[in-house]
Amino acid sequence: MKQMNNNLKPILKWAGGKTQMLPNIIENLPIDITNQTKYVEPFIGAGAVFLHFIKENQFSEYIINDINTKLINLYICIKEDTENLIQNLEKLQSEYLALTDINLKEEYYYNIREKFNSDNNDTTITSAWLIFLNKTCYNGLYRENSKGNFNVPFGKHEAPNIYDKENIKLMSKMLNKKNVNGEYLVKIFNTSFENLISYIDATTFVYLDPPYRPITSRGFTAYNKSNFNDASQINLSQFYFKLDQYKAKLMLSNSDPKVLNSNDMFFDNLYSSYEIKRVSAKRMINRNGKGRGPITELLITNYK
Structure with missing residues (x-):
């Protein structure tokens, strides 16, 4: 398939x-992937896999989804209100970089975070705030408390690159x-x-x-107020089984519990009927810098 000459990359x-x-995901795609004409990603996140496929014209139809409303509103905003989004981001970046003291930057950050968590009907401004917070918070983390409020602390970034105008336009x-x-190739859902x-x-x-099952005692699953726990993982596996009966080609990624406990067979038992491959990965979010080295993660497919 024709590869587009661009450097499209995730915005968040x-x-x-x-x-x-x-590379691991591409290597483990179905051999007959060209027989599949539709792509569905139920947990879009930053969209690295989706962006790879659409820039290479891999499929003729795409469905991207996430339960995080503010994240999905960002995708819709990028699609429908690109210039206003860029203008808002330019204002945020200019104001932040003009502050000469890290304490003033911190105050600015928490002011934006408070606005982000308030009831705001302007999805373009809220989307700009989401990008700003993502680039200035601690470790680029998105986390909500039980009330649904974004609660990640300030990341002490002196001069971050808040946004990439050309990349936003390319994603749009x-x-x-x-x-x-004349029909849009991409459908965007929030469900x-x-x-x-x-x-x-x-x-x-x-x-x-999906949000990964924690492999540390303080593991991270709370992307939003509805915590994705073991019961959610089991529910997802039942969804996977159902899709397999529909003859769809499936790939699921998750953490490898055996990294922490070699006797933890949670996913091995849950997906025992399917192909489970352990691939090398690098954990990017860990309180201890020494914990960001190579580990294994799971790729689970219903094909060989």
Whole structure:
């Protein structure tokens, strides 16, 4: 397939983002991937895998989804209100960089965070705040408390690059691609993963990248106020089984519990009927810098 000459990349840094895992994911795609015409990603996050496929024209239809409303509003804003988003980001970046003291930058950060958590109906401004917070918070982490408020502390960044105008425009172009009938190639949803089942059939490749099961005692799963716990992982596995019956091609990524406990068979038992491959990865979010080295993660497929 024709590869586009561009450097399209995720706009956000995201816990569990798949940029570094892309080679492993591509290597483990179905041999007959060209038979699949539709791509569905129920947990889009920063979208590294989706962006790879759409820039290479891999599929003729794409469905991206996330339960995080503010994240999905950002994708919609990039698609529909690109210039206003860029103008808001330019204002935020200029104001932040003009502050000469880190304490003033910290005060600015928390002021934006408070606004972000308030009831604001202007999705373009809220989307700009999301990008700003992502680039200035601690470790590029997105986390919500039980009330649904973003609660990541200030990251003490002196002069971060808040946004990449050309990359935003390029992503907007991708999200606005149409087929020969004038229909958008990309559909954007904001719902629970279970609600996507009616869009999936034997022509579909589904990539599932849920919040990972923690492999440390203080592991991270709370991307939003609805914590993705073991019961959620089991529910997702049942969804996976159902999609397999629909003859869709499936790939799911998750943490490898055996990194922490060699006797932890949680996913090995849950997906015992499927292909489970352990691949090398680098954990990017860890309190201890020594904990950011190579580990293994799981790729689970319903094909060999």
